[in-house]
Amino acid sequence: MIGKALETLFIKIWVIVKLNLFFWLFSCCGLIVAGVGPALKTVNDLFVSHEFNYKDITLKEGWHYFKQNFVRGNLLFYGTVLLLAALAYNLFLSVQIQGLLFLAIDFLLVFAMIYGLVTFQYGLLLDSYYEIGLKNLLKLAFISTLSNFMNLLKIAIGVSLILFITWKFKGLILFGTFSMMQIWSYTATKAWRQTIDQRLGLHA
Known part of the structure; x- marks a missing residue:
């Protein structure tokens, strides 16, 4: 029993490490600037297709997904970056001004940034x-x-926790941070995807 549990744990850790290394490899293939978006989407595609079946997650399939995702991945990624940059700039301006109204605007802008990031995560997953x-x-x-505020909180809190742990253990940037964020988002939205499947008639 313990041996089986340890084997399952090591397989999950290996999948996290493998996908994160793939993320960096494909990001470098796009010279980082044009590679991050497609690489994130490729990690999603591989995990959606195979989950923790580590033997089926191959570099060849990842390269196929990366090329296929190059345009769509960059559109999603840079669309989100531009949105967050605009919100961050407005937040920077807003915090310079005193007053209850502007404090409320500050909170609204922070929520909008969180909402934008979670929507990006949903976009990557649903597209995969x-x-x-x-x-x-x-x-x-x-x-x-919008459909489930608890899912939004789960993704936001989970990603924040992963980033906090990464801040404490910098090596995770290379070996786990980005794949863990995608896997967590996939896990947190499972119930909603099942609901979509039922509404679309994909499952009986």
């Missing part, structure tokens, strides 16, 4: 899970984030 056009993907991601 369904064959869907970009416009409909953005609509579905937006609706999904």
Whole structure:
């Protein structure tokens, strides 16, 4: 029993490490600037396809996904970056001004940034899970984030915790941070994806 549990634990750790190394490899293939978005989406595609079946997660399949995801991944990633940059700039301006109204605006802008990040995570996952056009993907991601506030909190808190642990243990940046964020988001949204499947008639 203990041996089986340890084997399962080591397999999960290896999948996390393997996917995170793939993330860095494919990010470098895109010279970082054009590689991060497609690499994140590739990590999602591989995990959605194989979960913790580590033998099926191959570099060859990852490279195929990376090339396929190059345009869509960059559109999703840089669309989110531009949105967050605009919100962050407005937050910077808002915190310079005293007053209860501007304090409320500060909180609203912070929530909007969290909401944007969670919507991005939903977008990556749903795009890996369904064959869907970009416009409909953005609509579905937006609706999904609104559909369940607890899911939004779970993703936000989980990602924040991963980043906090990474801040304490910097080696995770190379070996686990990005894959853990994607795997956590996949796990946290499982119930919602099942609901979508039922509404689409994909499961009886």
